[in-house]
Amino acid sequence: MPLVVWSGGADSTLLLHRVARQSYGDDNWPVRVISVDHSNITNSKAQIKARKKILKVFHGMNYYLEPSTMTIKDTSRWGGGGYGFAQAPIWIYAAVTYAKKKDDVYMGYITTDGVWPYWHTIETAFQSMAKILDKDLTLHVPLKNVEKVEVIERLQKISKEYKLPKKKRLESLVLFCCKGKAGLQKGCTCDSCNRHREALLILKHRKKRNKKGKK
Numbered sequence: 188m189p190l191v192v193w194s195g196g197a198d199s200t201l202l203l204h205r206v207a208r209q210s211y212g213d214d215n216w217p218v219r220v221i222s223v224d225h226s227n228i229t230n231s232k233a234q235i236k237a238r239k240k241i242l243k244v245f246h247g248m249n250y251y252l253e254p255s256t257m258t259i260k261d262t263s264r265w266g267g268g269g270y271g272f273a274q275a276p277i278w279i280y281a282a283v284t285y286a287k288k289k290d291d292v293y294m295g296y297i298t299t300d301g302v303w304p305y306w307h308t309i310e311t312a313f314q315s316m317a318k319i320l321d322k323d324l325t326l327h328v329p330l331k332n333v334e335k336v337e338v339i340e341r342l343q344k345i346s347k348e349y350k351l352p353k354k355k356r357l358e359s360l361v362l363f364c365c366k367g368k369a370g371l372q373k374g375c376t377c378d379s380c381n382r383h384r385e386a387l388l389i390l391k392h393r394k395k396r397n398k399k400g401k402k
């Protein structure tokens with residue numbers, strides 16, 4: 188069965204939609220979804236709120252999802268405030284422990300994510316943990332060649348396809364800003380907002396160019 192690791196950000200929301208669409212139609216085959224609430228995951232609490240809103244939209248699209256949130260309390264002296272344990276191992280830990288014996292685990296990493304130099308280590312950790320728990324898991328990262336521009340473009344396309352009203356558009360509901368607010372924040376110069384803004388500019392430019400090309 189598919190198990191999607193989902194933060195509520197743009198990349199993993201696109202991934203969730205993709206897997207849900209592929210699996211849709213079989214009531215015996217819900218897409219299981221695991222999210223994590225941990226002090227080292229930025230905006231953990233705000234992400235929970237964002238996910239609720241996105242799930243409502245997915246529900247309206249008739250996707251059969253089975254979401255769950257794993258709360259991990261870090262009481263170590265490094266715990267809290269984004270120090271210590273990096274995010275990737277937290278996701279891996281949650282995915283492997285939550286997975287059923289033979290799940291296909293999906294993670295939403297994209298081209299520009301910082302995990303690729305360590306991917307071998309992450310995969311090895313994933314498989315070693317699975318082995319200890321006597322599980323036969325396959326790890327999928329189908330967006331690994333996808334750029335941020337494409338992520339936003341595809342989210343916009345999905346919203347258009349389902350004729351979602353402005354407030355329910357996936358690209359506005361996803362949470363990526365470090366300030367913990369969904370969608371692009373005006374004037375915010377955090378890393379995620381900057382990358383998002385850059386992608387939107389490229390999209391705008393492409394649209395303009397395509398229009399010119401058609402004339």
Ligand SMILES: [Zn+2]
Pocket residue numbers: 363364365366372375376377378379380381
């Ligand atoms: Zn921001």
